[in-house]
Amino acid sequence: MGSKVVKTETPVDGVQPQPSTALAIDGLTKTSKMKVKWSQLGLIFFLLLSVIMTSCFIWQYQLPKLEQDGNLDGNSRSVRMCPRFPEPTTLEHPIPSLKEALEKVDFVLRNRINPISLPALSAIVIYNDTVLWTGNFGKRNGSDPNSPPPNEYTIYRIASLSKLFPTLMLYRLWEDGKVGSLDDPLEKYVDIFTIKNPLGKSKDSELKYVTDGLIFLDSGEVQIRSSSVTLRRMASQLSGLPRRLRATNLLWKGKTQTAVSLLQDDVLVADPGTKCHYSNLAFSLLAHVLAEKVVGVNYQRWIAENILGRLGMEDTGFDINPGIQSQMAVGVYSSGATAPLYDLGWYRPSGQMYSTAADMAKLAMVLLGAYQRKLLEPDTLKIMLTPLFRCDKDYFANRTGTPWEVNEQLGYEVLRKDGDLDGYSATFSLVPRLKLGLVVLMAGTRPQNQDVVSKAYSYIIPAMERAFREARRVLNSPPNPAPYVGFYTYGNITFYEIKAGPDGVLIMQQFGPQIEDLIPERYRTIKLNYLVDRVFRVVFEKEYPCVLRVNTASVSLEAQDGQLFNFYVFDKNGLSPGFDAPGLNTYNVVRIARRPTFS
Numbered sequence: 001m002g003s004k005v006v007k008t009e010t011p012v013d014g015v016q017p018q019p020s021t022a023l024a025i026d027g028l029t030k031t032s033k034m035k036v037k038w039s040q041l042g043l044i045f046f047l048l049l050s051v052i053m054t055s056c057f058i059w060q061y062q063l064p065k066l067e068q069d070g071n072l073d074g075n076s077r078s079v080r081m082c083p084r085f086p087e088p089t090t091l092e093h094p095i096p097s098l099k100e101a102l103e104k105v106d107f108v109l110r111n112r113i114n115p116i117s118l119p120a121l122s123a124i125v126i127y128n129d130t131v132l133w134t135g136n137f138g139k140r141n142g143s144d145p146n147s148p149p150p151n152e153y154t155i156y157r158i159a160s161l162s163k164l165f166p167t168l169m170l171y172r173l174w175e176d177g178k179v180g181s182l183d184d185p186l187e188k189y190v191d192i193f194t195i196k197n198p199l200g201k202s203k204d205s206e207l208k209y210v211t212d213g214l215i216f217l218d219s220g221e222v223q224i225r226s227s228s229v230t231l232r233r234m235a236s237q238l239s240g241l242p243r244r245l246r247a248t249n250l251l252w253k254g255k256t257q258t259a260v261s262l263l264q265d266d267v268l269v270a271d272p273g274t275k276c277h278y279s280n281l282a283f284s285l286l287a288h289v290l291a292e293k294v295v296g297v298n299y300q301r302w303i304a305e306n307i308l309g310r311l312g313m314e315d316t317g318f319d320i321n322p323g324i325q326s327q328m329a330v331g332v333y334s335s336g337a338t339a340p341l342y343d344l345g346w347y348r349p350s351g352q353m354y355s356t357a358a359d360m361a362k363l364a365m366v367l368l369g370a371y372q373r374k375l376l377e378p379d380t381l382k383i384m385l386t387p388l389f390r391c392d393k394d395y396f397a398n399r400t401g402t403p404w405e406v407n408e409q410l411g412y413e414v415l416r417k418d419g420d421l422d423g424y425s426a427t428f429s430l431v432p433r434l435k436l437g438l439v440v441l442m443a444g445t446r447p448q449n450q451d452v453v454s455k456a457y458s459y460i461i462p463a464m465e466r467a468f469r470e471a472r473r474v475l476n477s478p479p480n481p482a483p484y485v486g487f488y489t490y491g492n493i494t495f496y497e498i499k500a501g502p503d504g505v506l507i508m509q510q511f512g513p514q515i516e517d518l519i520p521e522r523y524r525t526i527k528l529n530y531l532v533d534r535v536f537r538v539v540f541e542k543e544y545p546c547v548l549r550v551n552t553a554s555v556s557l558e559a560q561d562g563q564l565f566n567f568y569v570f571d572k573n574g575l576s577p578g579f580d581a582p583g584l585n586t587y588n589v590v591r592i593a594r595r596p597t598f599s
Contacts, residue, residue: 082546082558084411086468088128088435097470101463102133105456109440112452113138116336118444120150120329122357125460126437129370131361140443141330143338152358155315155328156441157341158426159419160280162353164363165303166287167235167403171380172306178294182383185228186285189293195229195263197240199271233272234282235402236388240268240275241282244347250280253345256288276391276400280350283403287349299349311362311373316355318348328354329443331423339423351421357439360428364437367430385415385432409454410461416453420446427453434464475539476530477504483576484528484567487596490589495596498528505529506536513598523548534567534576560584 091098102125109123119142125133134152141147173179180188187193233239244250245262259281270277291299300318308316317324320341331339344352365371369381376384387399387406397405397416404415416429425446429438438456478484481500488496495512506528515524523544528536539562546558563583567576578590 079545079547079549081543083561084546084558085433086465087562089468089471089473091127091467091471095463095467097466098132098463101459104459105133106135108450108452108455108459109135110137112447112450114444115139115142117332117334118442118447119332120154120156120443121440122150122152122154122156122329123438123440123456124152124357124361125456126361126364126368126439127464128368128435129365129372134357136357138443140328142332142336142443143330150329150443152361153315153327153356155324155354155356156426156443157328157331157421157424158353158355158360158428158441159351159421159424161355161360161417161419161426161428162349162351163235163283163403163419164417164428165307165353166283166290166299166349167384168307168375169287169290169299169302170231170235170402171376171384173290173294175377175380179231179290182232183230185230186234186289187228189289190260193229193260193263195241196265196267197271198267199240199274229268229272231286232388232402234279234286237276237278237282237400237403238273238389239279239282240270240272240277241279241285242266242269243277243279244281250344250347250351251342252347255346256285256292259285259288259346273389276389276395276397280347283350284347288346307375310375311366311371313355313359313362316353316359318352318354320354324354329441331443332445333423334445342422351419355441357441360439360441361437364428364430364439368432368435368437370435385430387413387415409457412461414454414457429453429457431457431461434461436460436464473539473541475503475505475527478506478530478536481506483570483574486575487592487594488578488589489592489596490586495592496589497595501527511595528565531564534569536565536567538563538565 120138123135136150139147387401399406419426425442427440510524527539565579567579580587
């Protein structure tokens, strides 16, 4: 339905002919035994349309691979199997392949422990709302021979992972209507804010800039209006603000008013929205402005009451008192010397916080939309987890988001926030498409010879894919299958039978002249997963080729995954007269009285 067919002799533009109303009605009103006679030309047309229709009904659970399938092509050419990305589903443990992968992760992290430079490490792997694995290695205090190992409740400084919280504050205030737009300019809330922007005009042959989250490319000399420092850009390393205030360091104890004054004679390092540039200043300024100008309370108090308390993150905070320090892993420099617990002062929102693996796992579940305590609406989470901008090659990430550094691994977007502060290193990461998260907290120096997070994902991602493909899918049956059961046709060209399986789930099979010889049975039978009133989703329980080849024609099947069928309102007999597949631009698949015969 609606598939683009490409022949080797003549290209086809992909516009699908629609059956006439008279033809569709004729298929419904005949009461005698239906017979269809085919001319040679009509048969060829039918076979081609059958291939197109079949392309709508495919699903699979095997790893993408190259296979030989003589049933699809007489030349036995190699075909790539799809889909490339399996859909997350409920898993039943134990899963041997996943257990093996997590054992490899355990080995990698355990062997990164160094009694001098990295004496303690805690890690946790999350799938949806479930902790799959925890690992705790080394000693909480490397200089004490009797020190116990860390656990998931051991406290570490999380450095730049603190930047997650100003971002969450921004999105929450936006949801509550206290922030009008994520793209509000900073001067809307700080009327005296100003900073020099000499880069608002570019003579580059290609200028890239962002407006309302969209990337535009213009050629030649382009005069653009002075791009504003917006709230979202501040949370996305796209504001152009310097890394920190001039004449200050991360221990500066000044006030927000003073910070704004210092910026008045400073200069942006990039035109906002045109370049990824790391800035602790941007996150700290964002946090303090939202707290002081929008909600009128201390930033730390707002975070404690509206995020930490709400999510039950009891071992996460800002102030390191003796009680907190007694629960901490001792941070060290690469030399083994104990690192002081600096107070970052005004820059606290950018790197002051501490937490545990258990608390950060709760936050990961929240961002994956799976935790029992909700913080943001699903649509807001989608926005927050969507990358915003592709960075230059000299930046340490391929893309940036709010507040993510985004790279691709094994075809998946991996959203990360890394942090490094005297004596501590940390990584918070998500793979949203797999509903997967990994948190690594370290007391010591991050290993330089290997990215342990990427290495861990190199084992976990393939194992999760395999687990999803091998999992038994639980499909929903409609409240009553009877209104959908029967025979259907698309323009008297292709024909389908829908029946109910033993569990009530609808099964749909294509049939017709030459279909059995032309198309393997596993590509002619699908199941329909009931979603809401009269709406079903196509599900195939067998793998399929990304491109189905029949002689000189080829049909892309990959784009047909999971299409929705919208059945019509029931008639006076309690039956649905037909259905549409709007995602395929296909309409008027109509019910017929009985199974046709062909001669």
